[in-house]
Amino acid sequence: MSPERLPITVHRAKEIWFTRRTGDSISLVTFMDAALAVDAHGKITAIGRASEFKSPSYSEKVIDHGDGILVPGFVDAHVHCPQLSVIGSGGLPLLDWLTKYVFHAEAQFKNQNVATLGARRLARELMQNGVTSAAVFSSVHAVAAEALFQEFDTAGLRLLTGKTSMDVGAPAAVLQAAHADIADQEVLIKRWHGKSARLRYAITPRFALSCSRELMLGLGELRERHPSCYVQTHISENIEEVAAVKEVWKSCKDYLAVYEDHGLIGDKTLLAHGIHLTNNELMRMATAKATLVHCPTSNMFLGSGLLNLKQVQDSGVHLCLASDIGAGTNLSPWQTMLECYKIQAIQGNRLSAAELLYQTTLAGAQSLGLGNVCGSLEVGKDADFVVIKPSKKPILAERLVTAETPSERLFACITCGDDRIIEQTYVAGNLIYSQAAPT
């Protein structure tokens, strides 16, 4: 059977929305009375108005989503699996919050059963919120990273993860000596990195205060041996943290240099937060093509600060959004987008609905090296999409009656949306979650 003769599934919907970037301009691409054709390999073969679709002569299945709207699968570019159990632990800034709540929760992930159930629960929550790709932190334990790969593979999600590297600055239960850490990572990389197109490995130093020089050197060498692996970590989240890093890493000229000096910054590096980065650090990040992952609900919950998104964009740094559970307060990308909007609005920078959707779909996919694979609904890409049903939430359904344009309707979804309006989630054409019949 030639590729063009493979069976096609046509998804019909009331509307389709996705974003496109041309230069610095982000636009919302929309189709009304729309259809999306997907072949047996999960690739998009056509998109447009349903009335303009030609009936093919080969086998075709039609799925009518009624008043549903199709949007690209969301990307959560920074989320901590073991921290789901401490979400909403309030009252403390970053370093105290880690000590009081987080390290204890992560220590439990040494246990295989805890790690497996935790990974399964996160996969389930992400699918339920329309997230199809995620960059995830586990704990220091190899078994926890192993469980994430296993459970996300089974669920059909796209995953970037690795074991968290920590050998100083925390209780012994969440530390591992450098040589053992690197040895465990070699095994994980061999077993999981690129095992399928959906699974990739990320070298994951927690942050500059969790790693000794010996461990940082080992991680840099690991990256050199495995240049196709990603790097994910935290940077400049909190003023006290930045001061402590300056004290501990005296030989490095600033926070970014801690990672730079150990060969950990490049176009496959994701740096979470970056609220307090200097212009010079941002310029160096831009040159290296590293991504800044903005986590708005987390920044507000811990009181870490207000990211100046315009400053980041003006410096040319690529940026995308993430939940950062459990300092973040919600796995729903709608709520992440809304909080991002508020943080910029209070600084006089009013983002459009298209910009917000772009940051949590296409920009996120690009950060994870998936820009040519998913993140928008273009012919030739994999069909990663979500069927949303705003009618499932009465207040939103009522609001949409007076919303005249797709952009207004999208903004209303960003403001009022949650997992109740996520009807179905697809990865590469495969249904991985349905509200009607949970998988």
Ligand SMILES: [Zn+2]
């Ligand atoms: Zn984080």
